Amino acid sequence: AxxxxxxxxxxxxxxxxxxxxxxxxxxxxxSYGLFWYKQPSSGEMIFLIYQGSYDEQNATEGRYSLNFxxxxxxxxxxxxASQLGDSAMYFCAMREDQxxxxxxxxxTGTRLTVIP
Amino acid sequence: DAGVIQSPRHEVxxxxxxxxxxxxxxxxxxxxxxxxxxxxxxLELLIYFNNNVPIDxxxxxxxxxxxxxxxxxxSTLKIQPSEPRDSAVYFCASSNPAYxxxxxPGTRLTVT
Numbered sequence: 001a002x003x004x005x006x007x008x009x010x011x012x013x014x015x016x017x018x019x020x021x022x023x024x025x026x027x028x029x030x031s032y033g034l035f036w037y038k039q040p041s042s043g044e045m046i047f048l049i050y051q052g053s054y055d056e057q058n059a060t061e062g063r064y065s066l067n068f069x070x071x072x073x074x075x076x077x078x079x080x081a082s083q084l085g086d087s088a089m090y091f092c093a094m095r096e097d098q099x100x101x102x103x104x105x106x107x108t109g110t111r112l113t114v115i116p
Numbered sequence: 117d118a119g120v121i122q123s124p125r126h127e128v129x130x131x132x133x134x135x136x137x138x139x140x141x142x143x144x145x146x147x148x149x150x151x152x153x154x155x156x157x158x159l160e161l162l163i164y165f166n167n168n169v170p171i172d173x174x175x176x177x178x179x180x181x182x183x184x185x186x187x188x189x190x191s192t193l194k195i196q197p198s199e200p201r202d203s204a205v206y207f208c209a210s211s212n213p214a215y216x217x218x219x220x221p222g223t224r225l226t227v228t
Contacts, residue, residue: 035216045207045219091159095214102147102213103172106159 003027004092004107011112013082020067021077021110023092029053031097034075035104036066040088048090051075053097079112087114118142120220122208128226134196137223140189141210149217150183150193151207159207165191166213198227 005024013019025034036048051059051066059066067076079086089111093104121140129135141148149164163173168185176183180199185191195202203226209217 033214037219043205043224044221045209047216047218050216097214101172102166102211103149103161103164104217108158 003105004094006092006107006110008110011110013112013114015084015114015116016081018078018080019082019112021090021112023075023077023107025073025075025094027094027096029096029098033095035093036077037091037093038088039091082114084114084116087112120208120210120218122220122223124223125221126224128228129198130228131199132197134194135198135225137193137206139191139208139220142218145210145212147211147213148185148191149209151209152204153207154204200227203227
């Protein structure tokens with residue numbers, strides 16, 4: 001089974017509008033971490049935001065927020081006030097802590113296009 | 117900090133040749149990861165090291181691939197012999213345990 005599922009291959013959003021990118025995860029660990037990365041057309045992978053499974057508050061970093069719904073096993077990324085520079089691929093990832101392993105499981109990504 | 121450094125940024129080689137990709141992690145990070153990204157398979161973890169020791173190499177495709185980390189500031193990923201299906205972007209990332217991974221700019225490998 002896929003550990004990270006991103007069901008939206010592509011999304012469009014009008015500039016200055018908010019957009020939500022979906023991510024669901026599958027784990028039996030009680031302790032885990034959830035991450036979002038941005039990959040612009042230049043190819044680099046840029047860390048955006050992190051949410052720990054025991055964090056009670058949703059993580060926020062500037063215009064990025066993570067809508068964490070533990071019971072639904074979802075970790076959606078919300079980008080507010082979209083900018084043209086937000087056009088990129090976005091990857092959701094998870095780290096499972098129970099095994100002590102430090103690797104991330106990535107989803108297939110969502111390509112976001114911001115329309116002027 | 118300079119971030120994760122990878123070299124070369126682009127590599128074009130002929131089938132059968134040996135390819136060596138290099139990575140310098142962020143100073144102080146004790147975990148290092150090698151990923152491969154293709155359109156067909158997305159991002160795949162190849163191998164990762166903790167404190168220079170390989171922890172999980174189950175993602176290494178086959179014996180043609182090998183990775184080393186002789187010290188805390190350097191790692192190599194070697195493909196010998198290379199094949200056209202190895203064409204991909206190879207990323208190196210580093211982190212401290214339980215923290216986010218920081219990725220290098222990647223090496224775009226083309227095997228003709």
